[in-house]
Amino acid sequence: MAQDLRSYLDLVKRRKPGDFEIVSKPVDPRYEITALVVKLEREAKRRPVLLFENVTGTKFPVLTNLHASRPRLAAAMNAAPEATQATYLRAMDKPIAPKVVAAGPVHEVVLKGDRVNLYDLPQIVHHEGDSGAYVTAAISFAKDPTREIWNCAYNRLQIKGRDRTSIHLTTGKHLWEFQRIAEARNEPLPLALVIGVHPAIALGALAIGSIDEDERGIMGGLLGEPLELVKCQTSDVLVPAHAEIVLECEILPRQRTPEGPFGEFTGYSLGERQREVVRVNAITHRRDAIFQDITVAHLDHMLLSTIPMEANLFRAVRAMVPSVKAVRVPGPFTCFVSIEQRIPGQGKNAILAAFGADLYMKRVVVVDDDVDVFDDRQVNWAIATRCQPDRDLTIITNARGSDLDPSAREDGMSAKWGVDATAKPSLASYTPRHRVPPDVWERMKLKDFFA
Ligand code: MN
Numbered sequence: 321m322a323q324d325l326r327s328y329l330d331l332v333k334r335r336k337p338g339d340f341e342i343v344s345k346p347v348d349p350r351y352e353i354t355a356l357v358v359k360l361e362r363e364a365k366r367r368p369v370l371l372f373e374n375v376t377g378t379k380f381p382v383l384t385n386l387h388a389s390r391p392r393l394a395a396a397m398n399a400a401p402e403a404t405q406a407t408y409l410r411a412m413d414k415p416i417a418p419k420v421v422a423a424g425p426v427h428e429v430v431l432k433g434d435r436v437n438l439y440d441l442p443q444i445v446h447h448e449g450d451s452g453a454y455v456t457a458a459i460s461f462a463k464d465p466t467r468e469i470w471n472c473a474y475n476r477l478q479i480k481g482r483d484r485t486s487i488h489l490t491t492g493k494h495l496w497e498f499q500r501i502a503e504a505r506n507e508p509l510p511l512a513l514v515i516g517v518h519p520a521i522a523l524g525a526l527a528i529g530s531i532d533e534d535e536r537g538i539m540g541g542l543l544g545e546p547l548e549l550v551k552c553q554t555s556d557v558l559v560p561a562h563a564e565i566v567l568e569c570e571i572l573p574r575q576r577t578p579e580g581p582f583g584e585f586t587g588y589s590l591g592e593r594q595r596e597v598v599r600v601n602a603i604t605h606r607r608d609a610i611f612q613d614i615t616v617a618h619l620d621h622m623l624l625s626t627i628p629m630e631a632n633l634f635r636a637v638r639a640m641v642p643s644v645k646a647v648r649v650p651g652p653f654t655c656f657v658s659i660e661q662r663i664p665g666q667g668k669n670a671i672l673a674a675f676g677a678d679l680y681m682k683r684v685v686v687v688d689d690d691v692d693v694f695d696d697r698q699v700n701w702a703i704a705t706r707c708q709p710d711r712d713l714t715i716i717t718n719a720r721g722s723d724l725d726p727s728a729r730e731d732g733m734s735a736k737w738g739v740d741a742t743a744k745p746s747l748a749s750y751t752p753r754h755r756v757p758p759d760v761w762e763r764m765k766l767k768d769f770f771a
Contacts, residue, residue: 321398321520321543324425324562325383325610328396328518332369335395339368346374349382349453350445357385357615367619371610378442380565380611387519387614387624396519397542408542408631412527415537418547424561430553431603436483438600441565442611443479447583451592453479454582455515456621457612458567459525460487460495461536461559462511465502470558471495472525472535474625476616477513478579483600486579487571491723491732492679494531499571499596508570510555513598516564516612519624521547526628528678554601564609568602585617585625586652588726629678633657636677640669645689647674653682653722656693661742671714671738680722685739688747702741706750714738 399407443453502509524539721734743750
């Protein structure tokens with residue numbers, strides 16, 4: 321499978337021409353791009369890939385909304401839409417190691433020293449209240465300073481100067497861990513920030529798992545072949561050879577800068593914090609590079625991140641409860657799990673497994689397998705009719721959670737609650753649900769009674 325963004329865009333155009341819109345009219349990168357994405361979604365019920373050719377203040381065209389459709393993401397994995405989760409789980413179970421190649425188109429243009437200028441990139445401001453221009457589609461590639469363990473992640477970047485950004489490292493996660501190791505040695509942490517990739521690479525970067533699991537192997541698993549990497553021009557960091565744009569950087573030790581507020585996936589614009597500082601040593605890009613943006617907090621962002629989250633949660637619950645049926649992440653910090661409960665207590669074990677597998681999880685609801693977790697009404701019905709809160713609610717206090725949760729009393733510290741909404745002691749012995757007898761249901765045909 322081709323590993324570059326452009327081949328994937330060609331595939332989108334071939335599969336469904338209306339799924340790709342080129343906008344040639346000039347747009348202001350301050351709010352106007354987000355406004356058009358959200359208006360298309362809400363008013364026209366459309367979520368095409370958008371390529372803005374003429375963005376004020378930059379020569380780079382801006383691509384956004386790439387990930388806002390499940391069939392498009394499935395196509396990126398060469399899977400049918402209904403096989404998305406199974407395909408992702410297979411890539412986690414059978415990763416394909418990356419391979420280093422001698423050269424790649426990402427080095428067609430190399431800018432170092434005084435020629436580095438982040439203000440040449442599109443200066444996109446997404447929402448009212450954002451503290452400045454943000455890069456939202458950068459994937460970090462970095463190595464543990466002490467071991468041969470690599471990590472990839474999405475990290476939001478606020479442009480702070482010609483060669484400076486802030487970086488939001490999720491507290492307690494893998495890149496944060498690497499940075500703390502480097503900082504303890506008073507060393508900068510080399511990293512590369514990669515902008516504009518095939519969505520299989522984007523999906524792989526969001527894999528949640530052990531620090532030992534190499535996201536680049538999951539990218540390969542999704543691509544069906546080894547991810548091709550080239551060495552950076554100014555460091556030993558390896559980056560996708562076919563990317564559009566790479567920022568070759570270091571996170572500076574013991575430096576912090578104010579960052580935020582920034583409107584996030586939580587639906588809130590969260591306040592200013594002190595964050596780590598990135599120095600950009602080189603910018604490399606393809607000729608006629610496309611700058612990719614993720615329309616943060618909208619479908620482009622939410623669909624992309626929930627597929628890997630759901631796969632990881634399914635894997636973790638399955639390790640504890642083999643008869644798990646489905647997992648869904650319906651909103652921030654929340655997951656719904658359905659299980660075929662064979663013995664009492666498995667509902668609570670599923671809750672514990674989900675909390676153990678994902679730092680961000682704050683509310684886990686477990687239902688029986690006769691409840692469709694993709695239907696909010698059914699989940700609410702199960703909570704209402706199968707759950708007694710004094711018996712079935714589990715509250716965990718003072719655990720690590722998301723530092724983007726505005727309800728937390730202290731950044732990143734959170735209580736968590738599990739709701740066991742399975743029938744007790746078992747579904748088979750529970751009060752029966754009402755229904756029309758099956759023979760009558762079969763016999764009664766609408767066409768025999770109504771025109
Ligand atoms: Mn990792």
